[in-house]
Amino acid sequence: MSQACGVDFGTSNSTVGWHQSNQPALLPLEQDKLTLPSVVFFNAEDEEVSYGREALANYLAGYEGRLMRSMKSLLGTSLMDGQTEVLGKSIAFRDLLGQFIGELKHRAEVSAGQAFDYAVLGRPVHFIDDNRNADRIAQNTLEDIALDIGFKEVHFQFEPIAAAFDYESRISKEELVLIADIGGGTSDFSLVRLSPQRAHVLDRSADILGNGGIHIGGTDFDKYLSLAHIMPLLGLGGKLSNHTDIPSSYYFNLATWHTINQVYTQKVGRELADVYRDIQNPEYRMRFERLINLVEDRDGHWLAIKAEEAKILLSDHDMVNLQLERLRCKQVSTVCSLTIEQMGLQSAIGHLSVSIANAVSAVIQDAGIRPDQVDTVFFTGGSSGVRGLREQIAAIVPHARKVEGDLFGSIGAGLGLDAARRFA
Structure with a gap:
């Protein structure tokens, strides 16, 4: 029985791959589910910690406490050296990541019925864009955490390469494949030559x-969808009495998963009260009151979940109607609702889609490959389903076959294959 596994610690979801003959590639991590949402909830009422779907359910049920999500985004940033307060105690962000990844390891071991001493960890091509030092620090931090929680030895593999290994296990002839891995925090691309004959070679660098x-x-799609369509309901875009804009920093923090908790401080509460007194327009006073109430109720993560829900629904529908029942103010007693059309999503994230498409073109150009030489585009990562984005990528290699992998599981499965080969 292999004591090696592949760990895909994702921004939004995590998986663990384990390669055994005639067995599923991924281990169940939450009842029968193969993914564990990368979420931790510290329940202040019961002084308990929950993870994944259970954590989200406890938070949405209204239990008092602290929700943490998108923790991977901290790697390589200055925040990684900081601390936050949970259950009345300070905890280092590094220890918070260790707590979640340790839970991931524990659940995988329970599911497999054995210990895992060795692991191949997935990593994005760039933790931090255009900063090699920060990128190195991010990987070293993740390696130290993995060793601290009990792994004896770890290796790293680029996440799109891991997805390539998963796809390679199902093909019958050689292909030049563009792997498009669009996850919760990064979009990564690799051009890889794959074949059944090459699959058993350990060194695939060539x-x-x-x-x-x-x-x-x-x-990021959630963030800009929220800023464009949801945050104006809370006063974004309004004016103060001196005709300057209402400060936007509160809205940007609320729209960004790993900075939501920064608006819950007493200092920000006092600032919001001062801003409210300086708004003369009745409509924007009403909207800003919603913001104050949202912050007082600590419903920022709920609002971010609603933005994510809208993005997901708009992948399959032309229009979505969001019920925002927790947005409240004295002047309006009806439930706040918001209709967002497909064009509204495309307008909000258009600049992001262009940047992603440019990154794809750069990979192909740097490889010295003509777009018409690419045989297949293999899509993976939960965000590759966003409508319009996939079409924009596919248009760069118009002659390539389009294949959709397991959007949430291909990387973990490929890491499991890589771990079995490396630690055989």
């Missing part, structure tokens, strides 16, 4: 023609 990526992913 088959990797190009790698690239950009620090844009699904949480």
Whole structure:
């Protein structure tokens, strides 16, 4: 029985791959589910910690406490050296990541019925864009955490390369494949030559023609969708009495998963009260009151979940109607609702889509490959389903076959294959 596994610690969801003959590639991590949402909830009422779907359910049920999500986005940033307060105690962000990844390891071991001493960890092509030092620090931090929680030895593999290994296990002839991995925090791309004959070679460096990526992913789509359509309901875009804009920093923090908790401080509460007194327009006073109430109720993560819900629904529908029942103010007693059309999503995230498409073109150009030489585009990552984005990428290689992998599981499965080969 292999004591090696592949760990895909994702911004939004995590998986663990384990390669065994005639067995599923991924281990169940939450009842029968193969993914564990990368979420931790510290329940202040019961002084308990929950993870994944249970954590989200407890938070949405209204329990007092602290929700943490998109923790991977902290790697390589200055925040990683900081602390936050949960259950009345300070905890280092590094320990918070260790707590979640340790839970991921524990659940995988329970599911497999054995210990895992060795692991291949997935990593984005760039943790931090255009900063090699920060990128190195991010990987070293993740390696230290993995060793601290009990792994004896770890290796790293680029996430799109891991997805390539998963796809390679199902093909019958050689292909030049563009792997498009669009996850919660990053979009990564690799050009890889794959074949059944090459699958058993440990050193595949000669088959990797190009790698690239950009620090844009699904949480950024959520953020800009929220800023364009939801945050104006809370006063974004309004004016103060001196005709200057209402400060936008509160809205940007609320729209960004890993900075939501920054608006819950007493200092911000006092600032919001001062701003409210300086708004003369009745409509924007009403909207800003919603913001104050949202912050007082600590419903920022709920609002971010609603933005994510809208993005997901707009992948399959032309229009979505969001019920925003927790947005309240004295002047309006009816439930606040918001209709967002497909064009509204495209307008909000258009600049992100262009940057992602440019990253794809750069990978192909740097590899010295003509677009018409690419045989297949293999899509993976939960955010690759966003409508319009996939079409924009596919248009760069118009002659290539389009294949959709397991959007949430291909990377974990490929990491499991890589771990079995490396630690055989």
